[in-house]
Amino acid sequence: MPDLISFVIPxxxxxxVLPQLLQRLEGLRSRIDGSTEIILVDDGSTDDSxxxxxxxxxxxxxxxxxxxxxxxxxxxxxxxxLDYAQGDAVIIMDADLQxxxxxxxxxxxxxxxxxxxxxxxxxxxxxxxxFKKVSAKLFYRLLNRLSxxxxxxxxxxxxxxxxxxxxxxxxxxxxxxxxRGMFSWVGFRQSIVKYDRAKREAGVTKYPIVKMLRLAIDxxxxxxxxxxxxxxxxxAIISIGAIFYGLYILVLAVFxxxxxxxxxxxxxxxxxxxxINLLVSGVIGLYVGRIHAESKQRPLYFIxxxxxxxxxxxxx
Ligand code: UDP
Ligand code: MG
Numbered sequence: 001m002p003d004l005i006s007f008v009i010p011x012x013x014x015x016x017v018l019p020q021l022l023q024r025l026e027g028l029r030s031r032i033d034g035s036t037e038i039i040l041v042d043d044g045s046t047d048d049s050x051x052x053x054x055x056x057x058x059x060x061x062x063x064x065x066x067x068x069x070x071x072x073x074x075x076x077x078x079x080x081x082l083d084y085a086q087g088d089a090v091i092i093m094d095a096d097l098q099x100x101x102x103x104x105x106x107x108x109x110x111x112x113x114x115x116x117x118x119x120x121x122x123x124x125x126x127x128x129x130x131f132k133k134v135s136a137k138l139f140y141r142l143l144n145r146l147s148x149x150x151x152x153x154x155x156x157x158x159x160x161x162x163x164x165x166x167x168x169x170x171x172x173x174x175x176x177x178x179x180r181g182m183f184s185w186v187g188f189r190q191s192i193v194k195y196d197r198a199k200r201e202a203g204v205t206k207y208p209i210v211k212m213l214r215l216a217i218d219x220x221x222x223x224x225x226x227x228x229x230x231x232x233x234x235x236a237i238i239s240i241g242a243i244f245y246g247l248y249i250l251v252l253a254v255f256x257x258x259x260x261x262x263x264x265x266x267x268x269x270x271x272x273x274x275x276i277n278l279l280v281s282g283v284i285g286l287y288v289g290r291i292h293a294e295s296k297q298r299p300l301y302f303i304x305x306x307x308x309x310x311x312x313x314x315x316x
Pocket of ligand 2: 094096098200205
């Protein structure tokens with residue numbers, strides 16, 4: 001039987017670029033050895049994006065539409081698509097053509113050579129602000145330093161995964177999904193294909209700085225407990241400092257005539273310490289918040305319309 005390759009493509013308000021995407025994919029599909037299905041996940045679009053996909057479904061076979069009940073965010077939308085994918089290999093990519101669909105051919109080739117996760121790694125980032133480039137670089141460096149998994153640099157969500165990996169990921173029910181971390185964590189035979197990240201073809205980014213930050217924090221908290229250990233280190237350092245300072249004062253008081261004084265320094269030290277205290281409680285709060293969210297055991301998403309041909313109860 002020929003291989004089935006699934007594409008999982010989340011979108012939110014991409015009506016400007018979807019027609020181009022569908023066209024590029026059509027050109028690509030004929031070049032793929034095997035059959036294909038394209039799962040487009042509507043992450044709560046408020047424009048005509050879903051309509052465009054629905055109309056395309058009427059003309060072209062193998063296009064599937066999965067509509068979430070509201071905007072759940074990119075990572076959850078990908079997760080939903082993965083839950084419905086039936087392929088022997090699944091390719092995850094963005095709808096805005098920043099991930100050139102043609103790279104899929106190289107991903108598939110690497111998969112056929114036996115690799116089970118093929119990450120697409122960006123060479124260049126055209127049309128992205130220096131801020132995004134620098135912050136992304138710093139973030140990956142920090143994350144790899146602090147976390148137990150090695151996440152390849154400059155790798156986003158564009159990748160191919162084998163059905164076995166898909167099965168593994170489906171068993172990871174965590175709410176705060178930092179998929180690129182999860183894909184590194186599961187192991188399997190991994191490889192990297194390099195590509196030039198293109199400009200967004202049309203429309204605007206749906207990842208403003210606040211969302212980027214949130215994703216970064218998800219990554220850090222989800223894959224490292226270093227921030228928690230921070231409290232221990234800060235506490236230890238400050239306590240040792242305080243002991244020595246106390247001894248010093250004691251020596252001054254006992255052996256010299258110096259008058260011990262200084263409410264100003266007391267205020268400074270007090271406010272510094274309470275600042276650190278709040279900071280550390282905040283960090284712990286982040287972890288407790290995760291526990292709270294996990295303990296509610298809510299489904300990750302809801303489907304309002306399932307035009308994938310897959311079973312309706314696939315949601316986790
Ligand atoms: N996206 C989504 N839900 C969201 C935000 C974005 O499904 O809440 C989709 C978006 O339509 C695109 C992909 O995720 O297909 C990547 O988003 P975007 O291009 O805006 O991010 P950037 O490339 O600027 O980081
Ligand atoms: Mg983009």
